[in-house]
Amino acid sequence: MELNRFSLPVAAAIMMINASLLVQGCLEEERTALLQIKTSMFDPDYMASALLSWGNDALCCGWPGVYCDPITGRVNEIDLFNVRGWFMDHSTGVWSRDASKGDWYLNATLFLPFQELNTLGLGMNDIAGCVANEGFEKLSRLNKLESLYLGFNNFNNSVLSSLKGLSSLKHLSLMGNQLNGSIDTKDFDSLSKLEELDLSGNEIQNFVTSTGFNS
Numbered sequence: 001m002e003l004n005r006f007s008l009p010v011a012a013a014i015m016m017i018n019a020s021l022l023v024q025g026c027l028e029e030e031r032t033a034l035l036q037i038k039t040s041m042f043d044p045d046y047m048a049s050a051l052l053s054w055g056n057d058a059l060c061c062g063w064p065g066v067y068c069d070p071i072t073g074r075v076n077e078i079d080l081f082n083v084r085g086w087f088m089d090h091s092t093g094v095w096s097r098d099a100s101k102g103d104w105y106l107n108a109t110l111f112l113p114f115q116e117l118n119t120l121g122l123g124m125n126d127i128a129g130c131v132a133n134e135g136f137e138k139l140s141r142l143n144k145l146e147s148l149y150l151g152f153n154n155f156n157n158s159v160l161s162s163l164k165g166l167s168s169l170k171h172l173s174l175m176g177n178q179l180n181g182s183i184d185t186k187d188f189d190s191l192s193k194l195e196e197l198d199l200s201g202n203e204i205q206n207f208v209t210s211t212g213f214n215s
């Protein structure tokens with residue numbers, strides 16, 4: 001059979017359009033969950049937030065900070081760095097946020113619908129902790145979660161116990177938070193896959209090493 005010389009490029013173009021729809025479109029349930037995150041986190045005083053445009057169209061894999069697996073079309077990365085409003089003072093080079101905004105508490109359960117989630121970034125959002133019974137322990141069912149970036153928030157030592165069940169974690173950053181005093185390395189025992197841990201920029205005095213920690 002002789003191939004029509006136009007059919008191949010046309011077929012390729014159609015396939016590319018299909019692929020891009022698959023990449024940018026997303027599951028209804030994940031889109032709904034992303035909109036709940038927006039409702040929960042968006043601060044109307046911060047109109048530069050990446051969250052602002054979420055929901056303007058239905059193609060949630062193309063929303064800022066949202067990435068999807070090109071094959072399954074499921075969300076595999078959510079990066080919400082500074083979505084609640086820190087500002088750079090260009091004369092001093094210092095980042096700051098309206099102090100009157102105060103601490104903010106996260107509902108980690110909002111991320112539970114993303115069963116393929118590999119990377120979650122929540123840096124620089126003034127998060128002081130999680131709301132009662134909706135802490136990071138809820139995410140232990142996300143068994144593909146490998147990277148959790150919580151830097152530049154206001155987490156204190158109590159965050160560590162809530163991370164114990166996240167056994168698939170390889171990269172954890174808590175840099176620039178309010179951790180202080182003694183840290184028991186036992187808190188990291190169950191994170192057996194951990195390759196990288198960043199606790200810099202805290203007020204940690206020392207590490208108490210209990211049995212079972214060997215890295």
Ligand SMILES: *[C@@H]1O[C@H](CO)[C@@H](O)[C@H](O)[C@H]1NC(C)=O
Pocket residue numbers: 036107109110131132134
């Ligand atoms: C946290 O989010 C979940 C999922 O949206 C919701 O069911 C729950 O009521 C929320 N909890 C609080 C305390 O707002």
Ligand SMILES: *[C@@H]1O[C@H](CO)[C@@H](O)[C@H](O)[C@H]1NC(C)=O
Pocket residue numbers: 128129130156157158
């Ligand atoms: C640590 O953070 C939690 C909120 O996650 C809060 O309830 C607790 O009071 C804080 N502890 C201290 C010593 O500030």
Ligand SMILES: *[C@@H]1O[C@H](CO)[C@@H](O)[C@H](O)[C@H]1NC(C)=O
Pocket residue numbers: 156178180181182
């Ligand atoms: C750690 O910080 C908390 C406030 O977040 C404070 O209450 C506590 O005394 C501090 N502990 C040490 C050992 O510095």
